[in-house]
Amino acid sequence: MPRIGRDLNLALLLRAFAAALLLSGVWSVSSAQTPPTNPASARSAPTELAVKSFDLKLVEGKLIDRPDTLRVKQGDTVQLRWISDLAMSLHLHGYDIAIAVQRDVPTVTSFAARLPGRFPVSDHSAGAARERTLLYLEVLP
Numbered sequence: 001m002p003r004i005g006r007d008l009n010l011a012l013l014l015r016a017f018a019a020a021l022l023l024s025g026v027w028s029v030s031s032a033q034t035p036p037t038n039p040a041s042a043r044s045a046p047t048e049l050a051v052k053s054f055d056l057k058l059v060e061g062k063l064i065d066r067p068d069t070l071r072v073k074q075g076d077t078v079q080l081r082w083i084s085d086l087a088m089s090l091h092l093h094g095y096d097i098a099i100a101v102q103r104d105v106p107t108v109t110s111f112a113a114r115l116p117g118r119f120p121v122s123d124h125s126a127g128a129a130r131e132r133t134l135l136y137l138e139v140l141p
Contacts, residue, residue: 050072050073050076050077051076051077051078051079052070052072052076052077052078052079052113053079053081054066054070054078054079054080054081055081055083056080056081056082056083056135057083057084058082058083058084058085058086058088058101058134059084059085060085060086061084061086061088061123061125061132062134063134063135066135068134068135068136069118069135069136069137069138070135070136070137070138071138071140072113072137072138072139072140073113073139073140073141074113074114074115074116074139074140074141075112075113075114076112076113076139077110077111077112077113078109078110078111078112078113078137079108079109079110080099080108080109080110080121081106081107081108082099082101082106082107082108082109083101083104083105083106083107084101084102084103084104085103085104086103086125087100087101087102087103087125088100088101088123088125089101089123089124089125090121090122090123090124090134091121091122091124091131092109092111092119092120092121092137093119093120093121093122094115094117094119095111095115095119097109097111098124099121113137113139115139116139116140116141117138117139118136118137118138118139119136119137119138119139120133120134120135120136120137121133121134121135121136121137122134
């Protein structure tokens with residue numbers, strides 16, 4: 001093959017390769033210098049979900065030293081840390097969570113606050129027919 005034909009084929013091959021790089025986005029031609037973007041930083045940072053912990057003390061079946069309404073935001077992780085001088089059977093309505101609290105044994109109940117609303121925590125120790133509300137959990141949207 002004559003040298004001119006070989007040089008022409010090489011030039012065409014280089015142009016085709018450069019065009020492929022341009023089209024694929026691997027190589028760009030620009031007069032302005034822009035810093036490369038990090039895809040992770042381009043996205044907005046996810047909102048951090050909070051862990052809301054409450055120490056709840058029950059004496060003779062009654063909540064003491066705590067307001068009767070606990071407030072959290074939807075999406076929060078809720079930790080209810082119970083201590084009682086009596087064994088009790090509690091129920092968080094709406095979330096249908098049963099909580100067995102042993103006498104003088106710390107009990108931790110954790111869950112994600114997914115449902116907005118106001119939910120009672122009741123004492124079911126004497127049976128569901130004679131339940132008594134101890135406190136309310138309010139989950140705000």
